[in-house]
Amino acid sequence: MEAVALDRLEALRKKIRTLQASxxxxxxxxxxxxxxxxxxxxxxxxxxxxxxxxxGEAAAGRTTLALQAIAAATRExxxxxxxxxxxxxxxxxxxxxxxxxxxxxxxxxxxPRRLVWTALQxxxxxAFTCVALDLTHTGVQLSLPECQKLSDAAFKGGACILVLSxxxxxxxxxxxxxxxxxxxRVLGLEVVRSGSGxxxxxxxxxxxxxxxxxxxxxxxxxxxxxxxxxxPFKRVKLHSLRDGRGIDGTRPGRDIALPALxxxxxx
Amino acid sequence: MRALYLHxxxxxxxxxxxxxPSLAGKPIVLSEEKRNQRxxxxxxxxxxxxxxxxxxxxxxATALIPSLEEFPFRMEEERNALLSLGEALLSIAPAFQLSAxxxxxxxxxxxALCRGEEGLGRRALETCAGLGxxxxxxxxxxxxxxRAVARDGAVGVxxxxxxxxxxxxxxxxxxxxxxxxxQLNVLRSWGLSTLGEVAALPPGAVVARMGLEGLRIxxxxxxxxxxxxxxxxxxxxxxxxLALDWPAESxxxxxxxxxxxxxxxxxxxxxxNRAAVRLSLVLRLSDGGQQxxxxxxxxxxxxxxxxxxxxxxxxxxxxxxxxxxxxxxxVEESCEDRGHQxxxxxxxxxxxxxxxxLSRLSSALGAESLFAAEVDCVHRPxxxxxxxxxxxxxxxxxxxKGTTEAQALQGPAESxxRPARFFARPAPLKMEWSGQxxxxxxxxxxxxxxxxxxxxxxxxxxxxxxxxxYSRDYYRVHFEGLGPAWIYRDERDGQFYLQGLFD
Numbered sequence: 001m002e003a004v005a006l007d008r009l010e011a012l013r014k015k016i017r018t019l020q021a022s023x024x025x026x027x028x029x030x031x032x033x034x035x036x037x038x039x040x041x042x043x044x045x046x047x048x049x050x051x052x053x054x055x056g057e058a059a060a061g062r063t064t065l066a067l068q069a070i071a072a073a074t075r076e077x078x079x080x081x082x083x084x085x086x087x088x089x090x091x092x093x094x095x096x097x098x099x100x101x102x103x104x105x106x107x108x109x110x111x112p113r114r115l116v117w118t119a120l121q122x123x124x125x126x127a128f129t130c131v132a133l134d135l136t137h138t139g140v141q142l143s144l145p146e147c148q149k150l151s152d153a154a155f156k157g158g159a160c161i162l163v164l165s166x167x168x169x170x171x172x173x174x175x176x177x178x179x180x181x182x183x184x185r186v187l188g189l190e191v192v193r194s195g196s197g198x199x200x201x202x203x204x205x206x207x208x209x210x211x212x213x214x215x216x217x218x219x220x221x222x223x224x225x226x227x228x229x230x231x232p233f234k235r236v237k238l239h240s241l242r243d244g245r246g247i248d249g250t251r252p253g254r255d256i257a258l259p260a261l262x263x264x265x266x267x
Numbered sequence: 268m269r270a271l272y273l274h275x276x277x278x279x280x281x282x283x284x285x286x287x288p289s290l291a292g293k294p295i296v297l298s299e300e301k302r303n304q305r306x307x308x309x310x311x312x313x314x315x316x317x318x319x320x321x322x323x324x325x326x327x328a329t330a331l332i333p334s335l336e337e338f339p340f341r342m343e344e345e346r347n348a349l350l351s352l353g354e355a356l357l358s359i360a361p362a363f364q365l366s367a368x369x370x371x372x373x374x375x376x377x378x379a380l381c382r383g384e385e386g387l388g389r390r391a392l393e394t395c396a397g398l399g400x401x402x403x404x405x406x407x408x409x410x411x412x413x414r415a416v417a418r419d420g421a422v423g424v425x426x427x428x429x430x431x432x433x434x435x436x437x438x439x440x441x442x443x444x445x446x447x448x449x450q451l452n453v454l455r456s457w458g459l460s461t462l463g464e465v466a467a468l469p470p471g472a473v474v475a476r477m478g479l480e481g482l483r484i485x486x487x488x489x490x491x492x493x494x495x496x497x498x499x500x501x502x503x504x505x506x507x508x509l510a511l512d513w514p515a516e517s518x519x520x521x522x523x524x525x526x527x528x529x530x531x532x533x534x535x536x537x538x539x540n541r542a543a544v545r546l547s548l549v550l551r552l553s554d555g556g557q558q559x560x561x562x563x564x565x566x567x568x569x570x571x572x573x574x575x576x577x578x579x580x581x582x583x584x585x586x587x588x589x590x591x592x593x594x595x596x597x598v599e600e601s602c603e604d605r606g607h608q609x610x611x612x613x614x615x616x617x618x619x620x621x622x623x624x625l626s627r628l629s630s631a632l633g634a635e636s637l638f639a640a641e642v643d644c645v646h647r648p649x650x651x652x653x654x655x656x657x658x659x660x661x662x663x664x665x666x667x668k669g670t671t672e673a674q675a676l677q678g679p680a681e682s683x684x685r686p687a688r689f690f691a692r693p694a695p696l697k698m699e700w701s702g703q704x705x706x707x708x709x710x711x712x713x714x715x716x717x718x719x720x721x722x723x724x725x726x727x728x729x730x731x732x733x734x735x736x737y738s739r740d741y742y743r744v745h746f747e748g749l750g751p752a753w754i755y756r757d758e759r760d761g762q763f764y765l766q767g768l769f770d
Contacts, residue, residue, distance in 0.1 A: 059750030059768035063687040079621070079659055090689035090767060091640030091652040101640050105625075105657045109632045118628060125624035206750075210769075 056179030078129035355534030362498035388424030409492035432490025437463030505598035514590030542567030686767030693764035
């Protein structure tokens with residue numbers, strides 16, 4: 001009995017020594033997990049303590065990029081916030097990207113004038129590692145003093161502020177990325193402004209952005225929407241999307257006909 | 268059984284000064300109505316020095332000190348305050364018994380956990396000092412002995428051994444021991460002034476002259492007390508209130524009063540090993556109205572400073588119609604306090620910062636504007652998640668790290684084909700069809716866009732048992748000059764709608 005207790009004590013001591021000897025890890029950047037995008041940034045990812053502006057078209061991939069950064073923060077057990085100006089962020093998608101929803105605070109202010117103030121408060125508090133400020137469809141344009149305040153708040157709180165703005169937005173951050181879907185299956189990123197590395201561009205398959213989601217990107221013309229008044233629906237690829245399961249699939253042992261019992265029962 | 272008696276000299280006066288620090292050092296009295304006369308029940312040190320005594324009429328006391336301030340003495344309030352103190356002391360003792368209005372007994376059976384009986388006494392005094400009270404403590408094997416020694420013979424902490432009761436009581440005066448007035452007069456008429464002198468009398472002679480009451484006094488004087496500690500049941504609800512003597516018109520006096528009751532509330536929570544999760548603060552106004560403020564914590568806490576910061580953020584923006592006359596705070600939801608083990612390099616102020624910023628935002632934007640989302644196993648896209656209060660999980664620390672099962676971060680399978688931006692009100696789309704019936708163009712975001720790639724359909728239908736049944740065919744369409752969009756055809760009207768964007 002005593003020997004067992006001593007062994008357990010020794011094991012605990014060993015664990016304590018290991019913990020004390022292990023180097024402390026400090027988070028300096030938020031990596032998206034997509035090497036091509038991370039390499040674009042001089043710091044190898046979205047830098048903490050800075051403002052990064054992600055500008056681009058309506059469905060260019062800005063939100064997914066921001067969510068990748070938020071997922072990186074929540075993976076490190078940090079907190080993140082999403083100031084959702086248009087109120088359009090879809091949490092099931094964020095969960096699919098890898099965001100821990102328990103660590104993501106969603107803020108949807110009713111008044112657009114409160115958006116920047118909210119992001120400032122969150123970043124300045126020091127409690128959040130990543131704060132996304134979504135100004136899409138809100139009509140809010142950052143003024144220069146507001147940009148300066150955001151930079152100061154990010155520096156003070158050690159947070160990375162991601163400003164999602166439409167293409168015509170005013171540059172807020174020291175790092176600005178232009179995102180655009182150049183072709184149906186190609187995503188283009190360009191560092192417009194940065195401490196170093198401005199003007200770097202990268203084009204990568206759109207599927208790379210959604211690699212975790214494994215979205216299939218078919219070739220043009222593979223399937224079509226038919227006019228319901230002219231022709232019946234053509235069901236394409238539904239079965240493969242369900243991985244061979246579901247009501248369309250036949251599951252061995254369950255969906256085959258059962259043998260008749262009449263003979264065994266003597267009927 | 269060993270018991271500790273905690274004596275708080277003139278506790279009602281101490282409590283009044285703690286609640287209103289501007290009264291410190293001033294002559295004040297607490298009066299009660301007796302035979303249609305207001306008589307002094309308790310007096311401050313300044314009043315006692317000037318000659319005011321308990322039992323004196325307030326008129327006579329005012330004649331001695333014209334600047335004397337008088338407040339009503341309410342036994343129920345003092346009892347409640349003592350009850351709060353007793354609950355706060357439950358962190359060091361398993362049970363307590365009230366001895367209103369100025370003391371309480373603690374069960375000292377767990378003194379070994381406080382480094383002995385003297386350590387227990389010191390911890391009790393420290394807890395009192397933390398709440399602003401001055402106290403004296405004595406430990407003995409009999410309740411009477413502990414109380415008598417704490418009231419008259421103790422400075423700080425005094426420990427009376429199990430066989431030293433009689434000797435410890437011997438020099439103590441007869442008065443102030445809770446004996447009846449008639450018995451006390453009889454003993455004094457015999458020329459007795461201390462408990463030791465009573466103990467020296469032959470018991471038979473005392474019984475012959477004073478009856479059973481005399482025998483009881485004699486036994487108590489000899490350190491023989493059979494009374495057992497009867498634990499006082501703590502209050503079910505964690506609630507504190509404070510009536511302000513002068514209605515508060517500005518934030519500063521209000522915050523001070525709030526700090527007083529929060530200190531008391533948090534001490535009670537700590538004593539019961541509970542932590543507050545949600546509180547409600549009610550400000551009663553002098554015009555009869557009231558204002559209610561909800562305080563929601565992201566993580567359970569018992570720290571008064573944090574709660575005060577949260578309350579400050581919430582009430583500083585309030586526009587009140589009249590001064591505040593009374594404060595009432597109640598813990599609406601509490602949980603077990605599991606403590607907080609910090610590691611090297613950890614900054615505890617970060618935890619406070621989260622609650623403070625959430626409180627500030629909640630006050631400015633409304634509590635419904637801040638939430639965390641939880642995904643539901645529902646096929647209907649607009650019901651696939653619901654908001655919940657933002658309470659991030661407590662991080663694992665030190666040696667416990669990695670002991671619990673890691674949570675799966677990957678979302679449910681249903682999220683694979685869902686857009687990043689979801690429109691609560693889907694925009695109708697005007698489709699243009701080719702000669703063969705295929706979709707070619709659509710008017711979207713003010714432009715005519717060509718559909719380049721189409722995936723689908725994914726048929727979702729259900730809720731047929733409700734009035735809002737749905738049946739939709741979803742497609743992911745990559746439009747020209749735009750990223751992928753999520754559109755659907757509603758089976759009910761045959762129209763196409765834009766549901767979201769894969770931004």
